[in-house]
Amino acid sequence: MSAHPLSAPHSCPQVETARRLADKVLFPTAVATDRGGVIPTAHLQALQDAGLYGIFSTEAVGGSNLSNEDRNLVIEALAGGCLTTTFIWQQHAGPASATALCEGEAHRYAAGLARGDIRGGVAFAHLLRQGAPVLRAEPCGDGWQISGTAPYITGWGDVDIVLIAARWHDSVIWGIVPGIESETMSVHMLELAAVNSSSTAVVTFDQHLITTDDITSVVSFDSWLENYRMGLRANGSLALGVTGRCLSLLGPSELDAEYVCARERLDTASVDELPAARANASDLCMRAATMLVAASGGGAIALSHHAQLLARQAMFLLVQSQTSEIRQHQLDRSM
Ligand SMILES: Cc1cc2nc3c(=O)[nH]c(=O)nc-3n(C[C@H](O)[C@H](O)[C@H](O)COP(=O)(O)OP(=O)(O)OC[C@H]3O[C@@H](n4cnc5c(N)ncnc54)[C@H](O)[C@@H]3O)c2cc1C
Structure with a gap:
């Protein structure tokens, strides 16, 4: 069953490819992937073979520059x-675009990242945390020394390199x-109530040297x-x-119209309207x-059921890439 009951065929080949892969490769094994603790290597390989690692890179380095x-x-x-799988793959955007734009x-990493031969992760969300910076940089003769903690690096074990941000x-x-x-x-793997197979790690740096040739920007x-x-x-x-998949499994409902509006609202929002x-x-x-x-009844709670998986994923998406402003809008809506 397609996750896109309300989506017309699209002229962009990568969009059509992604929809096909989602329905034929990813969704049929989504429950098993969630329970397996790691992502099947075939999933990331399928995305690479379809050229989807290249969508974050400029054409100049071999990407598709969507x-x-x-x-x-x-x-x-x-x-x-x-x-x-998507969450691990999406982290690639950080290093792919940073190295493509770096002068x-x-x-030198950019072409390999655009092909997906080099796979990348990213650690930057901690920059938004309240209080003193958790990951710090100090200049040194050969580059920068990094100390402190990156609280989340997704795809650990699946990625070859990680783009990190330190203050x-x-x-x-x-x-x-x-x-x-x-x-x-040093690495500590997290145990998670959702996206546990994302291989998300806490990485602690102790005067780790990044030489100037591995700095993408300051x-x-x-x-x-x-x-x-x-x-x-x-x-x-x-x-x-995730909403689209839930609605597809539900069949026609009053939420269908809200789904279309939610996308339109995101697409047309000004920068100040985006958090809401x-x-x-x-x-x-x-x-x-x-x-x-x-709608699924007691069966929904079985670990083999898609409903409980999608509900845990929705919970994760409440906090994923949350900012102070998004958090405030979420809290205001809950009152
Ligand atoms: C499983 C998982 C994997 C992740 N993987 C990655 C990854 O690979 N790379 C990456 O960079 N990030 C990753 N993240 C981070 C993610 O994108 C979010 O940024 C993160 O979940 C937000 O939580 P936090 O713990 O970083 O910050 P929190 O401390 O929970 O804060 C969230 C937001 O709310 C704000 N806030 C908190 N308290 C207050 C307050 N009292 N008043 C006002 N504002 C407040 C913070 O400033 C911040 O903007 C991951 C997160 C999870 C849960």
Whole structure:
């Protein structure tokens, strides 16, 4: 059964490919993937073979340079197949675009990332945390020394490199680290109530050296934050994807119209309106998953049932890529 009951055929080949992969490859094994504790390597390979690792890279380095609209539809389609696989794959966007745009030596990773021969993760969400920075950089002779904790690195074991963001005074230092444990990088795997097979790790850095040739950029925190606020649309596609799958399993319901409106609201929101549009999408996702559980009866609670899986995924999407503003809109809606 397709996750896109309300979506017309699309002219972008990558969108159609993502929908086909979601329905034929990812969704049929989504429950098994959730319970397995790791992502089947065949899933990520299928995305690579379809060229979907290249959608975050510019054409100059071999990527397909999709428009934001098409990229969002690809993310939505895949999320409706298997959120966990999609979440691991989506982290690739960070290093793929950072190295493609970098004018320094770290540009050497860009072509491999565009092909998916090199797979990447990213650790930056901690920049938004309240209080003192949890991951810090200090300049040193050869580059930057990193100390502190990256609280979430998804895809650990599946990725070759990770783009990390560390604070130095009012600046953010972006650099590449290897996806392997070492004396200066210790790893603790998280046990999660949802997306547990995303292989998400806490990584602690102890004076880890990133040499200048692995630095992708140094930017002011304020300019990064402004850019980040403008990019909040993309993660809304994860909630739309899970919502679409719930609605497809439910059959026609009053939420169908809300699903169309939620996407339109995300697509047309100004930067200042995006947090409310994101809160709306994650709220709809929760309601669609709740309705699916209720409609499925007691069977929904079996670990083999899609309804409980989608409900746990919807719960995760309440906090995934949450910002202070999104959080406030979510809390206001709950009152
Ligand atoms: C399973 C999992 C995997 C993840 N994988 C990655 C990954 O690979 N890479 C990555 O970069 N990130 C990852 N994240 C982080 C994710 O994208 C979110 O940023 C994160 O879940 C938000 O939670 P937090 O613990 O970072 O911040 P929290 O401390 O929970 O805060 C969330 C937001 O609310 C704000 N906030 C908190 N308390 C207050 C308050 N009292 N008043 C106002 N605002 C407040 C914070 O500033 C922040 O913006 C992952 C998260 C999870 C749960």
